[in-house]
Amino acid sequence: QLSSYYYAKTCPKALYIIKTAVLGAVAKESRMGASLLRLHFHDCFVNGCDASVLLDDDDTSNFTGEKSAAPNANSLRGFEVIDSIKSKLETACPGVVSCADILAVAARDSVATLGGPTWTVELGRRDSTTASFSNANTDLASPLMNLDELISVFSKKGFTEKEMVALSGSHTTGKARCLLFRNRIYNETNIDSEFAKSIQSNCPSSGGGDNLSPLDDGSPVIFDNSYFKNLVNNKGLLHSDQALFNGGSMDSQVATYSENPITFYVDFANAMVKMGNLSVLTGTDGEIRTNCRKVN
Numbered sequence: 451q452l453s454s455y456y457y458a459k460t461c462p463k464a465l466y467i468i469k470t471a472v473l474g475a476v477a478k479e480s481r482m483g484a485s486l487l488r489l490h491f492h493d494c495f496v497n498g499c500d501a502s503v504l505l506d507d508d509d510t511s512n513f514t515g516e517k518s519a520a521p522n523a524n525s526l527r528g529f530e531v532i533d534s535i536k537s538k539l540e541t542a543c544p545g546v547v548s549c550a551d552i553l554a555v556a557a558r559d560s561v562a563t564l565g566g567p568t569w570t571v572e573l574g575r576r577d578s579t580t581a582s583f584s585n586a587n588t589d590l591a592s593p594l595m596n597l598d599e600l601i602s603v604f605s606k607k608g609f610t611e612k613e614m615v616a617l618s619g620s621h622t623t624g625k626a627r628c629l630l631f632r633n634r635i636y637n638e639t640n641i642d643s644e645f646a647k648s649i650q651s652n653c654p655s656s657g658g659g660d661n662l663s664p665l666d667d668g669s670p671v672i673f674d675n676s677y678f679k680n681l682v683n684n685k686g687l688l689h690s691d692q693a694l695f696n697g698g699s700m701d702s703q704v705a706t707y708s709e710n711p712i713t714f715y716v717d718f719a720n721a722m723v724k725m726g727n728l729s730v731l732t733g734t735d736g737e738i739r740t741n742c743r744k745v746n
């Protein structure tokens with residue numbers, strides 16, 4: 451249903467406008483590439499890729515937005531970058547480019563800007579007129595999950611175990627808060643002890659819960675396969691990261707990606723296209739929001 455030429459006639463500069471803005475935002479702060487990639491993921495896994503994640507709480511339509519759900523609160527970032535892209539697009543071609551498409555293109559451009567693979571983004575998603583606080587709490591994975599739980603969360607969205615592992619390679623960039631990996635670095639045994647010690651210096655056993663550590667110590671602002679190299683060395687930051695390589699069924703897949711970046715890139719790009727197609731609104735469903743934070 452979606453098409454890569456969707457805006458060719460109605461907003462020919464759309465892709466250029468988004469790419470330029472993403473490049474600028476990542477140049478200003480490299481972590482923003484990670485944050486924009488994650489926004490698209492947290493959008494797509496909750497009611498599909500419909501920009502529901504961008505909506506603020508709405509007193510008129512009477513819904514609580516997804517931003518305050520547990521996986522998102524004090525964690526998601528990049529909303530101002532999306533707002534700024536949207537306002538440029540509204541000037542260039544008012545009412546044409548959806549917020550959901552902006553998220554999909556910004557995720558692709560972020561990965562490419564950080565040195566990762568690129569892919570063709572299918573376009574034509576429309577924006578939701580509602581959000582789901584409760585689905586945001588149930589449909590996203592938690593960093594405390596084990597392999598079987600991670601497989602289950604992704605299989606509910608139609609992904610294979612291998613695709614789940616490839617998508618997790620996103621943790622090759624970006625940061626996480628101490629409170630989410632504290633138990634791992636102090637109490638777990640499947641962790642390299644030097645690595646645990648080095649992370650502990652910025653994540654005390656009590657307090658400092660918001661202190662940040664890179665998800666990939668090896669190359670935090672480059673989109674490469676270093677995340678998988680970490681895992682085979684027991685240097686996964688989150689419990690859920692190390693769960694992918696912990697004597698289970700995905701060990702060999704992780705090892706393959708750790709040795710072969712091209713295989714990872716190909717699988718990652720394909721899985722991102724698939725993720726971008728989750729329950730999209732097309733035709734006359736939904737709307738093209740004027741402001742990504744509010745229904746029209």
Ligand code: HEM
Nearest residue numbers: 484485488491525591592593617618620624625626627690
């Ligand atoms: C496999 C299950 C996953 C779990 C349990 C998980 C969990 C997390 C957690 C806990 C954080 C840190 C949040 C914080 O400290 O506030 C994080 C960050 C991040 N996640 Fe995931 N994630 C998963 C899969 C994914 C996928 C599929 C993607 C993208 C396609 C992704 C992209 C990111 C990125 C880029 C960051 C860094 C964001 C930033 O620095 O702003 N994650 N994730």
Ligand SMILES: [Ca+2]
Nearest residue numbers: 493496498502
């Ligand atoms: Ca969504």
